[in-house]
Amino acid sequence: MIAIARRELAGYFATPVAYVFIVIFLALSGALTFTLGNFFGRGQADLNPFFSFIPWLFLFLVPALTMRLWAEERRQGTIELLLTLPVTQWQAVVGKFVAAWAFCAIALALTFPLWLTVNWLGSPDNGVILAGYVGCLFVAGAYLAIGAAISALTKNQVIAFVLAVSACFLFAAAGSPVVTEFLSANVPALADVARAVSVNDRFNGFTRGVVSARDLIYFASFILFWLLVNTVVLEHRKAD
Amino acid sequence: MAALIEIEGLTKRFGAFTAVDGVSFSVDKGEVVGFLGPNGAGKSTTMRMLAGFMTPSAGTARIGGHDVTDDAVAARRQLGYLPEGAPTYPEMTVSAFLGFCGRVRGFRGKDLDARIAAAMERTQLEGVRLQPIETLSKGFKRRVGLAQALLHNPPVLVLDEPTDGLDPNQKHEVRSLIQQMAPEKAIIISTHILEEVQAVCTRAIIIARGRLIVDQAPDELAARGPDLDTVFRTLTMGDAA
Numbered sequence: 001m002i003a004i005a006r007r008e009l010a011g012y013f014a015t016p017v018a019y020v021f022i023v024i025f026l027a028l029s030g031a032l033t034f035t036l037g038n039f040f041g042r043g044q045a046d047l048n049p050f051f052s053f054i055p056w057l058f059l060f061l062v063p064a065l066t067m068r069l070w071a072e073e074r075r076q077g078t079i080e081l082l083l084t085l086p087v088t089q090w091q092a093v094v095g096k097f098v099a100a101w102a103f104c105a106i107a108l109a110l111t112f113p114l115w116l117t118v119n120w121l122g123s124p125d126n127g128v129i130l131a132g133y134v135g136c137l138f139v140a141g142a143y144l145a146i147g148a149a150i151s152a153l154t155k156n157q158v159i160a161f162v163l164a165v166s167a168c169f170l171f172a173a174a175g176s177p178v179v180t181e182f183l184s185a186n187v188p189a190l191a192d193v194a195r196a197v198s199v200n201d202r203f204n205g206f207t208r209g210v211v212s213a214r215d216l217i218y219f220a221s222f223i224l225f226w227l228l229v230n231t232v233v234l235e236h237r238k239a240d
Numbered sequence: 241m242a243a244l245i246e247i248e249g250l251t252k253r254f255g256a257f258t259a260v261d262g263v264s265f266s267v268d269k270g271e272v273v274g275f276l277g278p279n280g281a282g283k284s285t286t287m288r289m290l291a292g293f294m295t296p297s298a299g300t301a302r303i304g305g306h307d308v309t310d311d312a313v314a315a316r317r318q319l320g321y322l323p324e325g326a327p328t329y330p331e332m333t334v335s336a337f338l339g340f341c342g343r344v345r346g347f348r349g350k351d352l353d354a355r356i357a358a359a360m361e362r363t364q365l366e367g368v369r370l371q372p373i374e375t376l377s378k379g380f381k382r383r384v385g386l387a388q389a390l391l392h393n394p395p396v397l398v399l400d401e402p403t404d405g406l407d408p409n410q411k412h413e414v415r416s417l418i419q420q421m422a423p424e425k426a427i428i429i430s431t432h433i434l435e436e437v438q439a440v441c442t443r444a445i446i447i448a449r450g451r452l453i454v455d456q457a458p459d460e461l462a463a464r465g466p467d468l469d470t471v472f473r474t475l476t477m478g479d480a481a
Contacts, residue, residue: 003343004344006343011329014331078328080323080327083293084292238293
């Protein structure tokens with residue numbers, strides 16, 4: 001499993017994928033924080049403008065990362081090699097997921113100049129910032145798990161990307177006022193469900209510096225569930 | 241002792257189409273089985289089921305006594321498998337790729353290095369060890385796939401068209417490599433080259449429309465008609481009539 005994760009991670013950096021992803025991620029997150037986020041004008045020493053854009057950035061960037069995860073293996077035929085090595089499908093799925101997650105962690109870690117900036121300009125609560133970063137990592141993990149499962153469904157990377165963005169959007173938007181108000185007006189039973197499964201709602205807790213067990217369990221089970229789906233999909237469609 | 245490869249009533253259906261239909265045979269240590277048949281006859285499908293990549297619709301296959309579906313990881317440890325077309329990760333270098341395969345199989349450190357060196361020597365890859373696989377010619381790529389299958393010195397080898405795309409010299413080298421390894425292993429190779437079967441195989445199995453139609457020594461097979469080509473055509477085309 002570690003060997004698979006290592007190969008995957010090295011694979012990101014062997015191709016332009018890693019560099020394009022990281023540069024675009026840093027450029028967009030920085031630009032959004034300073035322009036729309038009004039980083040300086042707010043006069044507050046925190047990273048909230050930055051964190052508020054992260055889930056929406058990941059919504060597009062993470063599926064770009066996951067779309068090739070299995071689809072590419074299928075296209076190259078290497079899936080036949082990988083799945084006939086003496087590893088279980090679960091190990092292969094987790095190995096790939098861990099590598100992609102580690103890659104997102106690297107991209108997030110590279111936003112450290114923002115953190116240095118707020119610390120130089122003022123004295124922010126670094127505990128809250130740390131919680132925010134942990135939250136970002138979980139959002140990335142959740143989207144990665146969905147995207148990977150969808151990538152296992154198809155040989156076509158474009159389809160994998162579009163489906164993954166849609167699925168992530170569903171979970172991101174489920175807790176937004178537009179959706180919950182509509183649901184509570186029409187199908188009240190679903191409103192609570194929608195809020196409960198929303199990735200963004202959970203993430204907001206982290207940005208306030210609250211790391212609750214419920215949110216941790218939510219993200220852990222969310223990720224595990226989609227990894228299991230991924231394994232099942234792989235088992236049934238591995239040879240197609 | 242039981243045979244290293246045992247296949248019983250192996251069947252694979254895709255919807256209404258039956259790709260492999262009740263194939264049974266076994267391969268002992270020391271045997272090299274040539275797997276013959278027209279394109280689409282079910283050769284690759286049979287090999288994929290044996291490697292655990294496809295799940296059989298019915299029947300069983302065992303490698304070294306381990307069932308390929310119920311005890312898949314143990315079965316795959318005993319197996320060196322070259323998939324059709326020898327897929328590899330194009331962006332990796334030859335030695336990084338073999339290192340990956342070795343680490344997944346649990347080898348580390350000096351043992352891993354020694355195994356990679358041995359596999360590269362057997363397949364004559366030392367000259368390109370640091371080249372990305374995508375820059376290599378077809379023949380080299382095929383040999384990288386072969387090196388990957390030999391890395392852990394498995395008792396069972398399943399090679400899907402190991403000499404496809406190689407030039408005559410390379411074909412000769414691969415054949416002599418197979419002959420060298422034959423006494424200690426059970427080997428299945430699929431091929432379209434009939435002389436290859438006569439040159440390296442101790443048994444020939446012909447499969448057509450998913451059914452096993454011949455299982456005998458290449459010499460006996462050749463004795464059925466004026467030459468092997470004619471015998472092959474009569475057997476595989478005659479079945480269609």
